[in-house]
Amino acid sequence: MVKKIKAVIFDFDGTIADTLPFTFEKIVQLSKKYRIKKEKDELIEKISQLSPQKLMKEFKISWFKVPFILWEIKQSQKALFKEIDKIKIFPGIKKLLKELKKKGIKIYIYSSNLKKNIVKFLEKEKISQYFENVYVGGNLLGKDKDLINILKKERLKNDEVYYVADEIRDVLACQKAKIKMIGVLWGVAGERGLTKIKVDYLVKKPEEILKLV
Ligand SMILES: [Mg+2]
CATH class of the missing domain: 3.40.50.1000 (HAD superfamily/HAD-like)
Known part of the structure; x- marks a missing residue:
């Protein structure tokens, strides 16, 4: 029932x-900054299809790097404020x-x-x-x-x-x-x-x- x-x-x-176009653009920028050597399509495919744990494995991200990633996400959320109209x-x-x-x-x-x-x-x-x-x-x-x-x-x-x-x-x-x-x-x-x-x-x-x- x-x-x-x-x-x-x-x-x-x-x-x-x-917000997907904005987010995907940010992901590409971040991957360059952190020298993750993956093409945009592959990056987006992985990010959309894997759980957070599997993603960390895939990109070889260790737990101590997580705070940096969370900080980057916060920065891109702050940047989004000016783009809301779009x-x-x-x-x-x-x-x-x-x-x-x-x-x-x-x-x-x-x-x-x-x-x-x-x-x-x-x-x-x-x-x-x-x-x-x-x-x-x-x-x-x-x-x-x-x-x-x-x-x-x-x-x-x-x-x-x-x-x-x-x-x-x-x-x-x-x-x-x-x-x-x-x-x-x-x-x-x-x-x-x-x-x-x-x-x-x-x-x-x-x-x-x-x-x-
Ligand atoms: Mg969502």
């Missing part, structure tokens, strides 16, 4: 906002938000991007009014703990929510947190990445989410 869904939590990058919303998202709201479902964002980037984007797209709250977490590899905390704070149970996201690490976090995830095919991991890791639901278009609530 499926419980009634009370809330949908959205990821930001690759789910609501098409970032597009994925087609169908606005309509989906409107319909979810109409159904009385609470809508949240949980992302590892910077809050000011997200707020600026929501204002630009005039969609701030749909969201109850925007949560951000600095811990890129610990999304499960953040998700559990959000549920506690919002007095929601695991089986009353979906997390909508696009990456393999999102699926891993949801499995750990025991939250059902809707994987979107328009983001980073795509069908291959998300099928491999057995995400609960897969959607090709935002409107398909309405059938799941």
Whole structure:
């Protein structure tokens, strides 16, 4: 028996906002800086299809380098602020938000991007009014703990929510947190990445989410 869904939590990058061209460009710049000898296509393929642990192995990144990488990611998120006006919303998202709201479902964002980037984007797209709250977490590899905390704070149970996201690490976090995830095919991991890791639901278009609530 499926419980009634009370809330949908959205990821930001690759789910609501098409920050992918910006991110891929940054990845290419970083690979040059760190002398990772891989072509752009191969780099993006690996980054989108491997879990964080496998990625570290693939690129021979040791644990002590992780703080540097996280620092680089923060720097590129800071740089994104000035580019927000150029970032597009994925087609169908606005309509989906409107319909979810109409159904009385609470809508949240949980992302590892910077809050000011997200707020600026929501204002630009005039969609701030749909969201109850925007949560951000600095811990890129610990999304499960953040998700559990959000549920506690919002007095929601695991089986009353979906997390909508696009990456393999999102699926891993949801499995750990025991939250059902809707994987979107328009983001980073795509069908291959998300099928491999057995995400609960897969959607090709935002409107398909309405059938799941
Ligand atoms: Mg994402």
